[in-house]
Amino acid sequence: MPCGRAHCSDAMRCPSCGAISPPTSRFCERDGTRLVVESTVAQLTTQVTRSPAACGCGSTAFEEGFCIACGRAAPRTSQAYDHVEQAPVAELGGVTDRGKRHPWNEDALSLGAEVIAEPVHVLVVCDGVSQARNAQQSAQLAAEVARASLLESTRGNIDPATAMRQAILAAHLAICALPDDTQTRVDPTKNQAPGCTLVAALVRNRHATIGWVGDSRAYRFGPDLSQLLTHDHSWLNAVVDSGELTPAEAAASPNCNAILRAVGPLNYDDGSASEAPSADVVNCDLLSGHTLLLCTDGLWRYAPEPRELAGLVRQAPVEAGPLELSRRLVEYANARGGTDNITAAILRQT
């Protein structure tokens, strides 16, 4: 039985039906969905939404990134994310970088590795929608919650495609519950309901399951293989797939970088979050010698063809690990202008 308290932090809330189950539950008591501990989400939410320290004048009230009493710039917690590297194990690594033009890094990255019967790798990359509020926070929260949910799923006997959809749903619900960041938001025009793209990979037993919403991408590279695994949920793909415009015509439109799906309440005009974002999931083998790359558009717009990115991956010396390789990809994008935030995450299959 649930403990009965509506917001018991250790209770388990079902990401599909919303039912509360007792803290010890692994599955929803109503519909059997795999559960993420609410306290994990709460903890992650606190982590990404912590307020800046007090201003020198003693005030703790900030608006648009400045103290509303004395006008001085708020201590910038956001700068801590300008460049973040992760490499939990030797075969897995990634970098997220502010780039050269944007004032903040609204990309996020979360990697995880565990050995549960066999090694499990989880990669999540997100890109916050820049016109929305909580852009940086929603990307970070979505990446962390999806990673936690995917790792959790591997402890049970759940099929990876379902685990992927549940992880994206958990990320979505977490963003929907984010408190408005008015105090710390530097740009007041970023006022739409929050949202981000998400691409995630769950790799187990030489088998990868890729799920995505939006235009962050996954690629698979091998000695004779360079393959884009995802198909962007973008305006450009929509008009080209429907035959409405040729790729060249679509690329010339001001909408050419717009996305049509996102994780978070952004999808809905009224900011409500009754529905889950519609995610796509694909499965593929990831054999020894294969490289899996997840990245945001800050990288792939500088190398739109899979063989271009494959070329960059193959150019790297054999001893370069995934972290070093991710750094090189980020440098590549920065050297070409770095007009957007850049994120690359790599798994080298041993």
Place this chain on the structure above:
Amino acid sequence: MTLLDTDAPPFSLEAYYTPTLPEDGDHLTAILTVEAAQSDLVVTRQDRVLLFIIDKSGSMQGASIDAVRQAVLRGIDLCDEDMTIGVVAFDDSASVLVRPQKANARCKQDAARLLQMLYASGGTAFSTGLDVARGVFQQYPNSIRRAIFLTDGVNESERPGRFEPVLRNCVGAFECDCWGLGTRWRVGEVQEVARALNGKASLIPGPGEIEATFSAAIQKAASKAVADVRLRLWTPQTSRITLVKQMNPTIEDLTTAGSRPSPQVLELGIGSWAPGESRDYQIDLQVTSGSIGEELLALRPSVVFRQDGQERDIRSLSARVVVTWTTDEALSSRINPRVAHYTGQEELALAIQSGLQARERGDDEAATHLLGKAVKLAAQSGNDEMTGRLQRVVDVDDAATGTVRLKRGVSETATMDLELESTTTKRAARRPAAPVEAS
């Protein structure tokens, strides 16, 4: 990461200033450009009410009153049928001659009949016309309320102590552009009314030009889409506004015109706006100086208006004044071109006004020097309209050096017109639109 852009803001705001202050620097000047969106679709157009406030004192009898009749009737033709039009006539008392009504065919018939009965006699007391107009506008609190005021004489029939309180009451009740007909009226008196009511004072040389002037004024009133817009200026405790002026289209000192809803907020009524309309404001700030490298938000402007009963507060990142302190003098000594432009336009206005005053008191040497300086400043800033007006009072030998000779027998019209238009500035050059960049 971007989304499809579906919601353009109804106003755009941008501040121009030097963002770096020298060590111990504690003051700066910013130019704030406010622009209403081009598209009518961004805001729902509010109802428009236009009143003519017409002087019918004895001196208007004859050609003047005939021309007014004609101009008002032609004007009603020009109005959209969903505009509300009325006429107030005053001498030493005032009444509603044509009650406010939609500008349709019936309105025109009514107006034609009623204007026919307009008979000019009596003295001139501006306050009577303004007060009756205010009463009429009170019935239209949620509309765009504009008036066209016309007089041809000195405001000489006022009861003592009546004019000032009436004018004060009219502030915010309606906006009013004012015209003096001929030359037997006082620039200062008409300017006082226009300035208080967010309008402009101008000269109509004779009855023949009334119709064209009214047509332009009506088109301006008809173009307005949103009423009672306010400029909200927020400053932190470390920053103080020492001066606010509108700098374009005309120079108007607004420093004492605002209200203070809270100690850190100064609000200024900036009247009604048409789609695409653009104005520039100068704001001077006194700040507590900070340490080198420190960043200070010294001013955050926003444009506030009501739409469908809701207050909308339009902000823009590029309108914020954020300063930092530097030891690099090359950075802190830079002057923003837009700030420099309006400093020059203000100098030009001052040179004209003091030049005309010098000529008035017979100091030809000072007048020659000052009007010469004005010619030079007008030429430098490319203010060709002002150059044209100046050439009606001086002969220009060399515009570049400001070498001029005072003209003899200058018409009173040319002098009054130059004085009235001295504060009309040339708009600062707009930057070409920034190239669209993929993100």
